[in-house]
Every structure is written in structure tokens, then in C-alpha cells.
Ligand SMILES: Nc1ncnc2c1ncn2[C@@H]1O[C@H](COP(=O)(O)OP(=O)(O)OP(=O)(O)O)[C@@H](O)[C@H]1O
């Protein structure tokens with residue numbers, strides 16, 4: 001067990017008056033371990049930047065406490081927190097060169113000039129901006145500014161690195177290249193980082209843990225695998241994963257050792273009751289109304305199964321996304337081969353018990369993943 | 376397309392020439408007058424050809440105006456020095472007080488900050504004559520009447536609101552995150568003010584300082600009432616040119632040239648900053 005670097009304890013953020021202004025962050029508690037990379041995922045306006053700014057010290061915490069390395073810091077000025085940050089809007093100093101922008105981050109540390117120069121060269125090389133080091137920040141492109149701003153954060157030897165959408169402006173190829181380099185840079189130095197991103201591939205590739213936020217609340221905080229296999233609630237289930245999870249309302253009945261799921265349009269799925277453990281069966285009977293979730297990758301076509309009608313078929317170059325009308329709504333499935341199906345074709349699909357996610361429609365909370373009852 | 380742009384260029388050239396002539400001609404004419412005596416100035420028709428002479432400047436610099444009937448002693452050079460001293464010190468004091476205040480008003484929003492800022496600006500609304508009478512009485516009582524300190528203090532009424540409001544706007548235009556980026560790297564509040572905020576607002580500060588200097592230089596009424604002869608600036612001292620023995624246009628012209636020279640030179644020098652100030656917009660966003 002490594003030690004905790006950052007701890008948020010029941011943190012609230014209001015812009016304006018407490019309890020009256022905009023409630024941007026709601027009662028968030030989480031711990032980031034030393035050396036971990038945490039990705040912060042969530043839709044626009046859900047409070048990611050607000051959270052980072054409270055950690056950095058640019059916004060006061062309305063309620064709760066923040067500690068770094070075991071030391072409460074939420075009342076300290078930014079300069080005393082030993083945190084580095086790459087800003088969403090880059091915020092480079094326009095009056096100096098890119099080189100000085102990056103070096104400014106080190107100058108307070110009393111390093112010899114040659115050492116500073118060497119470090120700047122290193123980080124610039126890693127981020128492919130060596131050729132613009134002597135340009136002024138106002139005369140370079142958005143993506144270059146973004147990388148300069150990222151370099152300014154990464155060059156620091158801080159307790160915590162906060163990276164607010166550090167690669168949003170870059171083309172996919174460069175992003176993929178830099179992603180790998182940044183990860184090894186962070187890991188080699190044992191840095192701890194929180195990374196805001198809208199790119200789920202990036203989150204999966206970089207992060208040890210993913211924090212999913214919505215509407216100011218932390219929805220789930222777990223490893224990428226766990227988030228995928230066991231989403232804590234309907235929001236996480238449908239927000240994380242591309243294409244998103246298919247969800248359908250269903251009514252459960254259990255009779256004659258069969259589990260029957262009645263869905264819209266008179267569709268009925270039946271499973272032998274012994275495919276599910278008893279505790280789960282008991283819970284399903286108790287709930288009766290459920291929301292059923294299944295990931296597009298888990299939907300299999302087969303000879304016999306539930307009927308569906310193709311409404312779209314897209315080959316994306318490496319996989320096929322098929323949309324079919326199913327149980328009164330749309331079902332998306334992904335296949336790895338090019339599929340020759342046309343709109344209107346009838347197919348049959350199989351939803352295996354082990355691939356089903358069950359949510360409580362009243363609360364949105366997960367009830368089971370596969371055949372495992374939650375909690 | 377090509378012909379339109381040529382025509383446009385010609386028209387623009389003409390317009391600019393007319394505007395420059397309109398604004399520069401009086402100054403040019405005065406400049407020429409300052410090298411002439413009344414005889415050549417007043418001849419009909421006027422001509423731009425004459426034998427230049429430095430008598431006007433010599434008279435001003437030596438402080439002796441030779442009239443047709445008598446010699447008048449005037450303290451033109453000491454007036455000029457007073458103007459320079461009063462303007463420079465007032466603007467310096469105004470910048471020292473106004474720039475940090477502007478920064479505070481831009482960055483630290485607190486209850487009533489807007490009211491205080493507005494009160495400071497409202498100093499500009501008060502008609503000087505209204506303020507002057509009570510001010511003179513107070514100044515006499517506390518011994519500030521007819522002192523440089525007293526004058527510089529009163530000049531702050533002109534200079535400070537101007538600097539405060541112009542510079543505040545510039546500080547507000549600097550995105551706060553640029554400063555945060557510096558502070559988070561381990562720099563304190565003051566270091567950030569000095570190293571980031573000041574340079575970014577530099578063109579604005581230069582522009583405000585220049586304007587304040589011109590306003591201070593051109594001030595007449597405060598100095599007229601509050602200063603005696605030896606502390607009068609050139610605006611007040613110029614009254615002495617109108618004498619019973621007639622008006623010597625050449626000397627007046629030379630006086631004008633000498634008294635606009637400092638502001639003119641400053642404006643030329645600071646032009647660079649004013650242009651930079653306009654292009655600073657690129658920082659925003
Ligand atoms: N200075 C502010 N004053 C008032 N409300 C604010 C302020 N900054 C952010 N908000 C509000 O707080 C909420 C969270 O904003 P925040 O910037 O944290 O979102 P975000 O998750 O970073 O979004 P994005 O992905 O678009 O960057 C939003 O509703 C936003 O409108």
C-alpha cells in the first residue's frame with residue numbers, strides 16, 4: 001500500500017453564496033495514492049475544473065477539507081501547496097518566449113541555469129515543441145500553446161500535477177504518441193497526477209483509476225477495468241464505454257425455474273433460473289421492475305435468439321457498429337469483422353446472463369453485474 | 376479590383392495629408408514664428424521666407440523681454456522648470472499610488488470596492504473652481520499653500536483618478552489564470568504583481584502616465600490660485616507675455632515651442648507603448 005497523496009474530504013463548492021450560488025461540486029470525497037494517475041471524466045460543466053482549482057488554491061473551498069501528503073492545505077495560498085497545473089486555457093505568459101514560460105516554473109527553485117536549460121530541452125523534446133522554444137507564446141498555434149502549458153506543468157517537481165484537458169487540441173496521432181511518453185515520464189519520476197479528459201481511450205490508457213463525475217457529484221472512483229465491468233450506477237454505465245451501454249426497462253417474473261424478462265414491444269427474454277445465484281434471484285423478485293444494461297461488445301448474433309431488425313450498419317475501418325431496433329428501442333452491437341447486413345435485415349441476438357448489468361430504475365444504482373449481486 | 380484599391384489608396388493619401396495639414400499647420404507656423412521678429416511676422420502678405428533669428432529664444436532663456444519701451448524680467452525658464460518638476464513628480468506619485476490601487480481594484484473584489492473606485496473617479500467630476508476656495512483656506516491653515524508638496528497633492532486630483540481607471544482596465548484584461556500559473560509555480564503575490572501583472576499592463580501604465588503627464592502639464596487653475604510666482608508652471612507664467620507695451624509674437628511663439636517640447640517628445644517616445652497597448656488584446660481569451 002502506497003501512501004495517500006491527495007485527500008478530498010466532503011468537499012463542496014458554491015460559486016456565490018454558500019447554499020445559494022451555483023453548486024458546482026457536491027460533497028466529493030476521494031483519495032489519490034502517491035504515484036497514481038487519476039483521470040477525471042465527466043460531461044462538460046460537471047465540476048472537473050472547479051475541483052482542480054480548489055486543489056490548486058485558486059478557488060476557495062465552500063465546505064470540507066483538502067489534504068496533500070497528510071497536510072491540510074485548503075486554507076493555504078497556492079504558493080504553499082506544491083502543486084503544478086496545466087490550465088484549460090493554457091494561460092502562457094505572453095510577454096516571454098516559450099522557453100522562458102517553461103523555465104519560469106523552475107526559477108523559484110534555485111537550480112543552476114544549465115540544469116534549467118537541460119530540463120526545458122528534455123520536456124520540450126518529449127512534447128515535440130523543441131522547434132518553437134524561442135517563439136513568443138502569442139505567435140504559436142493552439143495545440144503548441146497547449147503543449148507548452150503542459151510542459152510548464154510537467155517540468156515541475158511538485159507533489160501533485162493537475163492537468164486540465166492537456167491534449168484536447170491535438171490530432172489523434174500526436175495524442176497517441178504523447179500519451180505514451182507522458183505516461184512513462186510520470187511513472188519514471190513517480191509523480192502523482194490528476195488528468196481531466198473527454199477522451200475515454202486516453203483515460204483508459206493513462207489512468208490507474210478513473211473518477212467519473214456528473215452534476216458536481218462523484219459517481220464512481222475505481223480502476224478502468226472495474227468501471228467497465230462493474231459500473232456503480234446507470235450514469236457511469238452509460239457514460240463510460242464507447243459506444244455506450246444499451247439499456248432497456250424490463251419486468252422480472254420467476255416461475256417454473258425460469259427467469260422471464262418482459263420488455264417493450266412484447267419481447268420476452270427467458271433464462272433458466274439456475275443461471276443466477278439465489279441471492280440475485282431474490283433481489284430481482286423483490287425489485288420486479290429493473291433496468292437492463294448490456295455492452296455493445298457483449299451482444300452476440302446467433303441462429304436463435306431475440307429478434308431484432310437492422311436500422312444502421314457502419315464499418316469504421318476496424319470494427320462494425322450495427323444498430324438494430326430491439327424491444328421498442330435501439331440496440332447497438334459491435335463486431336470486429338466487416339458485416340454484410342443491410343437495413344431491414346432480421347437478425348437474432350443473444351444476451352448472455354454473464355453480460356447483463358441490472359440497475360434499480362428508482363435509484364439508478366447497480367444491482368448486479370453478470371451473475372454477481374452488488375454489495 | 377486593382378483599380379479600386381489604387382483609387383482608394385490615393386483618396387486615403389489625400390485625406391491623411393489634409394488631416395495632418397489641419398492639425399500640424401498651426402504648430403508649424405508657430406515654430407516658424409518663433410524664429411522671427413514682429414516685423415517679419417506682421418508683414419503683409421505673410422511669407423515663409425525670412426532671416427531666422429534666435430533672439431526670441433535668447434530673451435526667454437535669459438529671462439529678459441526687450442519691449443519697445445522697457446525691459447521686462449520674466450522667469451520663463453523657472454516656470455518651465457516648475458512645470459516639469461510638478462508634472463514629473465505628480466505623475467510619479469500618481470503611478471506609485473495608482474497602479475497598486477488599480478491592481479487591487481481589479482483583482483480583489485470586496486464589498487464596497489466598486490463604490491470606492493467610483494468615488495475616486497468622481498474627483499474628476501468636481502469643477503475645480505468649486506474645490507479651490509475651501510482648499511485654499513485649508514492649505515493656508517495647514518501651511519501647504521504655495522508649497523510644491525501642496526501643489527503635487529492637489530495635482531493628484533487630476534492625475535490619480537485617470538491612472539487608476541485606465542490601469543485598472545488593463546489589469547482586468549489580463550486573465551487571472553496567467554497570474555495563477557505564476558503563483559502556483561512558487562511565486563508570491565508581490566513577485567507575481569511585479570513579474571507578470573506589471574509587464575503585461577506596461578503599455579497601459581505608460582499610456583495612463585503619458586495622459587496624466589499631459590493633463591498635469593496643461594493644468595492652469597490650481598497652480599494659478601495656489602502658487603506664487605516662484606512656483607508657477609509655464610501655463611500660469613505665460614500670462615506675463617501680455618504686457619502694457621504690446622505683444623511680442625515671436626517671443627510668445629518661442630515660449631509655446633519651449634513649453635510643448637517636453638510633452639511632444641514624451642508623446643513621440645511613448646507612441647511605441649501606445650501601439651503595443653492596442654495590440655495587447657491578443658492576450659485575452
Ligand atoms: N467563476 C464561476 N462563477 C460561477 N459559476 C461557475 C464559475 N466557474 C464555473 N462555474 C459553473 O460551475 C459548474 C462547473 O464548472 P467547471 O468549469 O468546473 O466544469 P468542467 O467540468 O470543468 O467543464 P468542462 O468540461 O466544460 O471544462 C458549471 O455549471 C459552471 O457554469
Ligand SMILES: [Mg+2]
Pocket residue numbers: 048049050088164
Ligand atoms: Mg473544465
